[in-house]
Amino acid sequence: MLTWVRPWIAALGCVAAVSAGAAMVPPALERPALAVRAPERAVLLAVAAAGPRLVAVGERGIVALSDDQGQRWRQARSVPTSVSLTALRFVDALRGWAVGHAGVILHTTDGGETWTRQADGRSLAQAALNAAARTPGDAQVRLAQQLVDDGADKPLLDLHFYDANRGVVAGAYGMFFETTDGGKTWNSAMDRIVNPKALHINAMRADGNALYLAGEQGLLLRSDDQGKTFRPLTSPYAGTWFTLAVPRPGTVLAAGLRGNAFISGDQGDNWSRLESAAQASYVSAAELPGDEVILANQAGQLLRSRADDALKVLPLPPLPPVSAILPLAEGALLAVGFTGALRLPGPAVSPVAQGAVK
Structure with missing residues (x-):
């Protein structure tokens, strides 16, 4: 099963969860993370910086920590779930959030050493149903009721926090929730998004007050007011987007299936293709100094x-x-x-001379 690559979880993780049956999810949701001897060799799906510390998350609730830029790793002391974790963000060296399968949202206040669960698919589904009941429209009610009926079986795939209080999470079937109190409460914001097919939202990126969402079947949206309202963008590609990058203010890059990557210099109103000989799907992007972007694809290639x-x-x-x-x-x-975590030479360093260091 290919659920170890974060963007694939939108398509494959949901299928796996549904086929296993909602009744199989709660035990993993409630069990603490699997304890392993070498967390840096576990299947890891996302990584972020918490001040000088590196924090990586992955399957079975594993959280790996490094305080020397990835040379040595150890496992977090306490993680209350063993579902796969798909994404994480920190607002400073201590406070961060992680999301994953079963709609789980975890929070840390000590740089990733210990985590608490703030929400899961069951509480989020109920929040969606409560919100749908207060707004006109049978479609939102039907979708929210389906989330409740299915139980905690759908993954969250990305998140963004503006500060220690305000953040949003997104995932499968158009799930989109926000908090204004640091995650003590999570409220549905699914009605703000034009997504009648309930397509998966795979990625989000912020650019000042702008917030971009990307997902299945060319789904692209932009908010100009920190997620309070959204408008659809005309997508230059009808396939699935898996990752976004903002190399400089006002510029956004979207990449996804079959080596498709496009860039816009006007906040997504117009797009230009980034040509490449690589045809594998892009799964991750990172901004570098000097308006550069590094993309990773399913073939294990890095492109610049x-x-x-x-x-x-x-x-x-x-x-x-x-x-x-x-x-x-x-x-x-x-x-x-x-295969876990790998340290690699920077783009300016000769990879032939230095190679990859684990």
Whole structure:
């Protein structure tokens, strides 16, 4: 099963959860994370910086921590769930959130050492139903009721926090929720999004007050008021988007299936294709200094674009499939995926001379 690459979870993780049956989800949701000897070798799906610390999350609730830029790793002391975790964000060195399967939302106040559960698919579904009951429209009520009936079986796939109080999470079947109190309460904001097919939302990126959402079947939306309202964008591609990047203010890059990547210099109103010889689907993007972007694809390739130029494959040694990348100090990169965490030389360093260091 290919649920270890974060963007694929939107399509495959949901199928797996539904086929297993909602009754099978609560035990994993309630069990603490699996304890492992080498968390850096676990299947990891996302990584973020918490001040100088690196925090990576993945399958079975594993949270890996590194305080030396990825040279050595240890497992978090306490994680209250063993469902797969798909994305995380920190607002400072101590406070962060992670999301994952079964609609779980976790919070830490000590840099990822310990986590508490703020919400899951059951509480989010009930919040969606409560909100739908207060607004006209049978479609929202039907969708919310379906979420309640299914139980905690649908993954959240990305999140963004503006500060320690205000944040949003998004995921499968158009799930979109917000908090204004640091996650003590989560409220449905699904009615703000024009998404009549309840398409999966795979990625989000903020650019000042602008917030971009991307997902299945060319779904692209932009908010100009920090997520209070959204408008659809005309997508340059009808397939699924898996990742977004904002290399500089006012510019957004969207990438997804079959090597499709496009860039817009006017906040998504007009798009230009980023040409590349690579045809594998893009799964992650990271911004670098100098308006550069690094993209990772399902074939384990890293590609670089500078100043809207064509994407060029970095001549790195063969990598296992990558689920997320993070720029490190001194130009290095950290890649996480099926085989865990890998430190890589930066784009300016000769990969032939230095190679990949685990």
